[in-house]
Structure formats: C-alpha cells, structure tokens
Amino acid sequence: MIETRKLTKQYGNLFAVNQIDLKLEEGDVFGFIGPNGSGKTTTMRMIATLLEPDYGEAYVCGKSIYTHSEEIRRLVGYTPDFFGVYDDMTVMEYLEFFASTYRIKSSERRRICEEKLEMVDMGFKRDAMVNQLSRGQTQRIGLARTLLHDPAVLLLDEPASGLDPRARIEMRNLLKRLGELDKTVIVSSHILPELADVCTRVGMIEKGNLIVDGYVHEVMKKAREATLLYVRVTEEPERAANLVGQLDIVDRVDMVGEQLNVTLKPNVMDYSEIPTVLFEAGFKLNLFREEEVNLETAFMELTKGVQQ
Numbered sequence: 233m234i235e236t237r238k239l240t241k242q243y244g245n246l247f248a249v250n251q252i253d254l255k256l257e258e259g260d261v262f263g264f265i266g267p268n269g270s271g272k273t274t275t276m277r278m279i280a281t282l283l284e285p286d287y288g289e290a291y292v293c294g295k296s297i298y299t300h301s302e303e304i305r306r307l308v309g310y311t312p313d314f315f316g317v318y319d320d321m322t323v324m325e326y327l328e329f330f331a332s333t334y335r336i337k338s339s340e341r342r343r344i345c346e347e348k349l350e351m352v353d354m355g356f357k358r359d360a361m362v363n364q365l366s367r368g369q370t371q372r373i374g375l376a377r378t379l380l381h382d383p384a385v386l387l388l389d390e391p392a393s394g395l396d397p398r399a400r401i402e403m404r405n406l407l408k409r410l411g412e413l414d415k416t417v418i419v420s421s422h423i424l425p426e427l428a429d430v431c432t433r434v435g436m437i438e439k440g441n442l443i444v445d446g447y448v449h450e451v452m453k454k455a456r457e458a459t460l461l462y463v464r465v466t467e468e469p470e471r472a473a474n475l476v477g478q479l480d481i482v483d484r485v486d487m488v489g490e491q492l493n494v495t496l497k498p499n500v501m502d503y504s505e506i507p508t509v510l511f512e513a514g515f516k517l518n519l520f521r522e523e524e525v526n527l528e529t530a531f532m533e534l535t536k537g538v539q540q
C-alpha cells in the first residue's frame with residue numbers, strides 16, 4: 233500500500249529525510265515516532281505528493297509519486313499538524329464545502345458529512361462556527377475532513393496534539409477502527425505511549441534516519457537487552473532466590489523487599505523452567521510477571537548514541 237525506497241529530502245547540508253525504506257500493508261497502523269525536526273512531516277508530505285523528494289521513490293497503492301500524483305491524492309487523506317479554517321462557516325458548511333471539492337455527489341454530501349462528524353464524535357457541533365471551536369475540536373473536524381472521500385491511506389500528522397485526555401482516547405479508538413477498516417495509516421507523534429496499543433507497526437526516526445522499524449512487539453524486544461521478571465513467593469523468598477539464581481538461563485536475582493527481580497541472560501526468551509522449578513520445590517507463586525517495556529523506554533534505548 234505504501235512503499236518508499238531510499239526516500240530522501242535535503243535542505244542545504246541537512247538531510248531532513250535520509251534514505252528511508254518503508255513498506256506498509258493494508259490495515260497497518262504505523263506509529264511514526266520522533267522528536268521535533270526529525271523528518272516526520274517531510275516524509276509524510278513526500279508520500280502525499282505535496283513535496284518532491286531529492287532522491288528515492290515512493291509508491292502508494294503501487295503508483296509512483298512522480299508519475300501518478302493526481303491518483304495518489306485521491307487515495308490519500310492527509311491531515312497536516314496545522315491547518316487553516318475558514319471564518320463565517322458552520323462545521324457542516326465547512327465539511328460540505330470540502331465534500332464538493334472532492335466531487336462527492338450533492339445528494340450524498342450531507343449523509344457523508346454527518347457520518348464522518350459522528351466518527352470523530354463532533355456531531356453535536358454541526359451548527360457551530362468553525363472559528364469558534366477549541367483547538368482540539370478543530371483538530372477533530374480536520375480529521376473528519378480528511379475522511380470525507382474515504383481514502384485508502386491516511387497520513388495523520390500529530391492528530392492528538394491539542395486534545396484533552398478523553399479526546400485522546402477517542403482518537404486512539406478511531407485509529408484502531410481505521411486499521412480494522414483495512415486503511416493504511418501513518419500517524420506521527422512525539423507522545424510515545426499513546427501509540428503503543430493502537431499501532432501494529434512502529435518506526436522511530438531521528439535526524440532524518442529511520443533507526444527502527446517493525447511490529448510493536450519486535451521493537452520492544454530490540455530495545456531490551458535482557459528480560460526482567462518479577463517474582464513473588466508466599467514464603468521463604470531468600471531460598472527461592474537462591475534456587476532461581478542457580479539456573480543456567482538466569483543472570484542474576486536481586487531482592488527488592490520480598491520480591492525477586494530476576495534478570496535473564498541476554499537473548500533468553502523461554503523462561504518456563506523458573507515456575508516449574510519453584511513449584512517442584514514446593515513454592516507457591518503470587519506474582520510472576522515479565523517487565524513491560526513501553527515505547528518511551530524503547531525509544532530512549534534505541535536512539536542512544538545516534539550520531540548528529
């Protein structure tokens with residue numbers, strides 16, 4: 233659905249986007265994570281055919297951005313991080329105006345606009361003036377506008393910025409739904425944990441370089457040098473620690489109060505023998521859990537030492 237090959241954009245000496253290779257399929261919701269100025273917007277604008285690359289290729293639904301920009305614009309919905317609104321228009325007029333520019337039949341326009349407004353949970357503001365909406369509401373109307381022509385590919389630049397916590401949760405649900413509808417979505421954010429449970433894939437970009445790209449669980453794994461397990465037994469924690477510490481797969485056991493923090497040796501994935509050994513020695517477990525790596529920790533780990 234979206235493929236880039238060595239996609240590059242240079243401003244003077246600065247590589248805003250440096251040889252990015254990406255391949256996204258239908259239903260992929262790709263979290264594009266990176267700090268300010270790392271190249272997210274530039275990448276999305278090139279895919280949306282709004283900016284010409286200096287080098288490399290990008291395809292949307294098999295069509296090249298160089299030769300099929302018009303078709304691509306019909307296939308893509310792009311929500312920029314900032315977009316202007318028009319004065320003296322109600323929300324419904326605003327959407328209907330854009331629906332007409334997308335050549336949606338006049339008999340269909342109202343229904344489609346209503347449907348998209350409901351999708352972003354803004355039906356109650358259909359008669360409000362667009363220039364009197366809050367920032368978050370404006371953001372949501374912008375998303376409704378992006379969805380009007382039912383694009384197969386959505387490029388959403390920071391759609392959650394300016395949203396309150398409740399609206400952020402709704403935005404997450406909406407992103408999930410778009411994936412379920414088999415859209416291909418790229419969504420950028422610096423708010424890392426926000427994307428973890430929504431995205432199927434995640435890419436981390438820093439200074440124009442895509443330093444990590446993969447399924448969320450793979451990225452989490454890469455970020456972690458060794459697995460950490462939290463274990464609690466009902467009695468005799470020191471004896472349990474001693475027992476677990478002797479296993480080949482275990483690097484070390486740290487006692488934190490009554491809890492055993494068990495660090496496995498690098499690349500050990502299967503730790504099923506730990507509960508088995510403990511059960512066989514008569515221990516009862518009341519906690520056995522692997523430490524979760526969130527996207528934020530993953531990002532910090534994986535971007536360590538990235539060159540200027």
Ligand SMILES: Nc1ncnc2c1ncn2[C@@H]1O[C@H](COP(=O)(O)OP(=O)(O)OP(=O)(O)O)[C@@H](O)[C@H]1O
Pocket residue numbers: 243246248266267268269270271272273274275313422
């Ligand atoms: N028209 C331009 N001329 C010169 N430099 C530019 C231009 N557009 C972008 N850049 C530079 O390219 C780099 C990448 O910018 P880009 O907007 O893609 O980053 P971003 O990851 O989207 O950032 P943010 O999270 O702040 O929106 C930045 O260093 C930026 O200053």
